[in-house]
Amino acid sequence: MEPPSPSEPLSRREFVRTTSALAVSALVGERVSAEAPRATTTAKAACAFPHPLLTHADDFYDVSRGSPKPFTLTGEALTQARLTPETWRLEIIADPYTSDQVKEPASLGRQFKLEDGTALDMAALMELGKKHSARFLKAMQCLNIATPLGQGLWEGVPLREVLRLCGGIKSVRRIYYWGYHNNDPKQIFQSSLTYTEAMETAPGELPPFIAYKLNGEPIPLKRGGPARLVVPWAHGFKSIKWLQRIALTNDYKAADTYALQNNDPESHLKTAAYIDMAPDKFATGQPIAFSGLALSGLSGLERVEYWLYRVEPGAPAVAQDDATYQSASWTPCQLEAPPADWSSILPPGVSSKTVLGFDPKTGQPATWPLRYSMISWTTTLRDLKPGKYEFRARAIDLNGFAQPEPRPIPKAGKNAVEVHRFEVA
Ligand SMILES: Nc1nc2c(c(=O)[nH]1)N[C@H]1C(S)=C(S)[C@@H](COP(=O)(O)O)O[C@H]1N2
Numbered sequence: 001m002e003p004p005s006p007s008e009p010l011s012r013r014e015f016v017r018t019t020s021a022l023a024v025s026a027l028v029g030e031r032v033s034a035e036a037p038r039a040t041t042t043a044k045a046a047c048a049f050p051h052p053l054l055t056h057a058d059d060f061y062d063v064s065r066g067s068p069k070p071f072t073l074t075g076e077a078l079t080q081a082r083l084t085p086e087t088w089r090l091e092i093i094a095d096p097y098t099s100d101q102v103k104e105p106a107s108l109g110r111q112f113k114l115e116d117g118t119a120l121d122m123a124a125l126m127e128l129g130k131k132h133s134a135r136f137l138k139a140m141q142c143l144n145i146a147t148p149l150g151q152g153l154w155e156g157v158p159l160r161e162v163l164r165l166c167g168g169i170k171s172v173r174r175i176y177y178w179g180y181h182n183n184d185p186k187q188i189f190q191s192s193l194t195y196t197e198a199m200e201t202a203p204g205e206l207p208p209f210i211a212y213k214l215n216g217e218p219i220p221l222k223r224g225g226p227a228r229l230v231v232p233w234a235h236g237f238k239s240i241k242w243l244q245r246i247a248l249t250n251d252y253k254a255a256d257t258y259a260l261q262n263n264d265p266e267s268h269l270k271t272a273a274y275i276d277m278a279p280d281k282f283a284t285g286q287p288i289a290f291s292g293l294a295l296s297g298l299s300g301l302e303r304v305e306y307w308l309y310r311v312e313p314g315a316p317a318v319a320q321d322d323a324t325y326q327s328a329s330w331t332p333c334q335l336e337a338p339p340a341d342w343s344s345i346l347p348p349g350v351s352s353k354t355v356l357g358f359d360p361k362t363g364q365p366a367t368w369p370l371r372y373s374m375i376s377w378t379t380t381l382r383d384l385k386p387g388k389y390e391f392r393a394r395a396i397d398l399n400g401f402a403q404p405e406p407r408p409i410p411k412a413g414k415n416a417v418e419v420h421r422f423e424v425a
């Protein structure tokens with residue numbers, strides 16, 4: 001159910017029109033690059049599915065802390081930061097942490113350290129990737145921003161294969177990991193996984209991995225290259241850019257930067273529908289097309305549906321759970337079908353048979369949409385009488401639950417029903 005109208009989350013159209021990137025960053029307490037989200041697409045009269053399945057690396061909406069941001073470094077500063085493929089190193093260490101409850105510190109058969117020259121380099125990581133590679137499509141989404149940031153084909157080495165290099169692992173319950181940061185504490189960005197999440201993957205689930213390719217190319221610096229941790233099921237804050245250090249710990253707490261900022265550190269991507277920018281006035285008699293994105297989160301996606309509400313003069317605003325909302329009649333939208341020819345979608349030389357989430361025999365997706373990915377939806381309204389309208393879209397998950405569940409804690413990911421207001425005259 002959605003919150004009352006005045007506090008309703010803005011649709012992307014309103015979001016773009018009424019908020020500057022800086023205001024947004026103040027809102028979510030982190031730095032959002034001062035660029036309009038370019039994935040935005042205006043609904044067109046033609047009913048084509050407007051969003052590409054792969055977002056160009058430059059077109060992701062950026063969410064990065066710190067100043068200067070790591071991706072603005074150049075020359076000497078960039079090599080000093082070890083953010084070129086040649087200078088990049090990954091440390092893997094045992095965290096000596098103990099406490100009253102945690103008696104035994106973690107220990108490893110072998111550590112990989114900068115100080116003794118044993119840290120992993122890019123060549124070693126890519127060599128491991130020849131034997132154990134993981135690649136799949138994932139929607140990147142910030143827990144604190146309503147609209148997804150982009151979708152990529154991410155490729156790298158499962159984290160478990162890298163951790164196995166440490167040999168005898170004792171008294172380890174969590175994996176902490178950091179991206180590059182300078183000495184400014186505001187730039188520290190770290191996340192964590194349980195040991196089980198790092199080492200084991202349920203059938204049909206996707207493993208967390210250390211990525212070095214995005215859409216078939218080396219990950220650009222801006223997107224977190226040379227190497228980025230990617231956690232398929234999670235919001236963006238688990239997918240650490242500029243990955244440089246992993247610590248195995250016997251601490252049981254999720255010391256994620258996001259946890260310290262009052263967010264649910266174990267949130268999963270939510271099944272959700274989003275409405276694209278659209279005009280707020282249409283001429284009588286014209287077909288009116290709306291489109292958007294549908295994300296398949298933890299609970300999968302069954303369909304996207306819309307509710308058109310005619311706003312009579314003087315009528316009260318629709319409120320969450322009120323009688324009008326309860327008796328609303330929702331109509332299915334069209335969902336983008338899987339492409340017939342994946343070779344025209346995927347980067348050159350990448351067969352869909354080698355992408356996780358696809359049947360390795362047929363090269364067809366095992367589920368649609370693919371887990372933790374997003375596709376377009378559309379719908380066309382005809383013969384609307386002149387007047388004012390509210391258009392709402394929501395996703396229904398595979399449990400039959402409508403987006404959103406009553407979610408009193410938006411700190412687990414924003415997921416309200418979006419609304420687009422318009423007039424036919
Ligand atoms: N090192 C580092 N990694 C980071 C962040 C950061 O500020 N620093 N931001 C995280 C957050 S909160 C999000 S939502 C995603 C955004 O990914 P993108 O900028 O590639 O779209 O990156 C995550 N990884």
Ligand SMILES: [Mo]
Pocket residue numbers: 063141142143144236237
């Ligand atoms: Mo985020």
